[in-house]
Amino acid sequence: MTQSLRLLAALALGTFGAAACTDSSGTGAGLLTVRMTDAPFPFSDVARVDVFVVRVDARKAEPTDVEAADESSQDGWTTVATPNTSINLLDLGAGKTTNLGATTLATGTYNGFRLIIDPSKSSMTLKDGTQPEIKFPSAGHSGIKVNLDQPISLTENGSVMTLDFDVGRSFVMRGNGARNGFIFKPVIRAVAEDITGSVTGSVHANSATGAAVPNATVEVLTAGSLITDADPTHIVRSTSTDASGNFRIAFLLPGTYVLRATPPTASGFKPALLAGGLTITTATETKNQIIVVAP
Numbered sequence: 001m002t003q004s005l006r007l008l009a010a011l012a013l014g015t016f017g018a019a020a021c022t023d024s025s026g027t028g029a030g031l032l033t034v035r036m037t038d039a040p041f042p043f044s045d046v047a048r049v050d051v052f053v054v055r056v057d058a059r060k061a062e063p064t065d066v067e068a069a070d071e072s073s074q075d076g077w078t079t080v081a082t083p084n085t086s087i088n089l090l091d092l093g094a095g096k097t098t099n100l101g102a103t104t105l106a107t108g109t110y111n112g113f114r115l116i117i118d119p120s121k122s123s124m125t126l127k128d129g130t131q132p133e134i135k136f137p138s139a140g141h142s143g144i145k146v147n148l149d150q151p152i153s154l155t156e157n158g159s160v161m162t163l164d165f166d167v168g169r170s171f172v173m174r175g176n177g178a179r180n181g182f183i184f185k186p187v188i189r190a191v192a193e194d195i196t197g198s199v200t201g202s203v204h205a206n207s208a209t210g211a212a213v214p215n216a217t218v219e220v221l222t223a224g225s226l227i228t229d230a231d232p233t234h235i236v237r238s239t240s241t242d243a244s245g246n247f248r249i250a251f252l253l254p255g256t257y258v259l260r261a262t263p264p265t266a267s268g269f270k271p272a273l274l275a276g277g278l279t280i281t282t283a284t285e286t287k288n289q290i291i292v293v294a295p
Contacts, residue, residue: 028107030154045126045178049089049167052121053100054141056081062111068145069137071116078105086121089167109153113146113190115163124171126178133181134171142184149191149253160193162251164237187232191251197280198250201289203241203261205269208290212245213263216293220249220278221258227273229260252280261291269293 059076067073081101092098119136126132136142152161166189171182199220203213220236221229236257241247259274272293280286 028156029104030107030156030158045128046124047090047127047129048123048125049171050086050121050123050125051089052086052118053083054116054118055079055083056100057114057116057143058105058110059112060108060110063114063145065145068112068114069143071114071141071143076112077114079103080105105154107154107156109151111148111151113148113152113161113163115144115146115165115188117142117144119184124178124182130179132178134184135174135181136184144186144188146188146190149189152190152192161190162193162196163188163190164251166235166238169232169235169238191253193251195282196251196253197282197284197286198248198252199259199278199280199286199289200246200248201259201274201287201291202245202247203263203291203293204245205267206292206294208292210292212241213261213267213269213293214241214243214245215264216241216245216247216267217262218247218249218291219260219262220252221260223256223258223277225258225260227260227271254280254282256280259289259291261293263293268295270295 054071056079057074057077058080059078061076063076067075080103083100087098118141119134119138120140122134122136123131124134146163153159166187169187170185172185173182174180201218203216203218204210205213217238217240219238222234222236225231225234237249237252239247239249241261257278257280259278260271261274262271263269270293272291274289274291278286278289
């Protein structure tokens with residue numbers, strides 16, 4: 001099982017100060033604030049993942065991967081944040097966010113977002129202090145398309161978009177160990193935060209009161225997924241358990257899901273599903289979900 005790390009960037013669409021009726025026609029304006037967050041990192045041999053975020057762009061028309069990657073082209077794009085800063089993803093977790101910036105945008109429906117990073121200023125550091133090579137698609141700035149779970153509707157009342165950057169799936173190991181380096185294949189999704197919910201729980205060995213299982217990968221899968229499902233398109237969100245076996249996954253659309261825990265291989269335990277499945281409700285945190293794994 002590939003372990004994963006998520007970088008979450010929340011784009012907060014704040015209330016615009018003008019006194020006017022709510023409008024989604026694009027004739028008004030709304031304030032866009034950008035934040036960033038992350039979830040626990042399951043790679044036991046990685047100390048830091050530093051990504052230099054140059055800016056975040058938005059546009060109303062959905063871009064192709066090529067259009068998003070061409071960061072020199074501003075055709076239809078509006079820059080919504082210019083943090084120009086390096087962020088250690090491991091400093092963020094359990095739904096924490098950090099502001100990247102804010103701007104005022106015309107109201108309407110936005111189908112395109114891209115994250116611009118600077119590969120030359122981005123790196124991964126292992127716990128032994130070494131930095132493995134990362135093969136990025138270009139030596140210069142890289143534009144990364146954000147795949148939206150739903151289009152983002154910005155009104156004068158505001159909205160919030162959460163950007164989910166799955167680092168574990170985006171940094172693919174070359175060979176059998178981290179020291180061999182990584183290939184950068186970005187996997188990023190996003191959703192409007194104000195219509196989402198979250199889940200918290202823990203992973204235990206043999207019984208619901210058994211020993212905690214740290215560093216287990218926990219995945220939210222689409223309804224109907226099997227315990228052996230290896231289709232990456234069925235992975236909605238992912239994280240890992242902390243030293244106490246606890247996890248939290250935020251920014252999930254309402255609906256029913258499958259929740260799977262995969263313990264570290266060395267533990268000797270096999271993957272398991274949450275009994276009864278997972279139901280997410282808007283603006284609600286579904287708590288104390290216990291997944292039991294066994295040999």
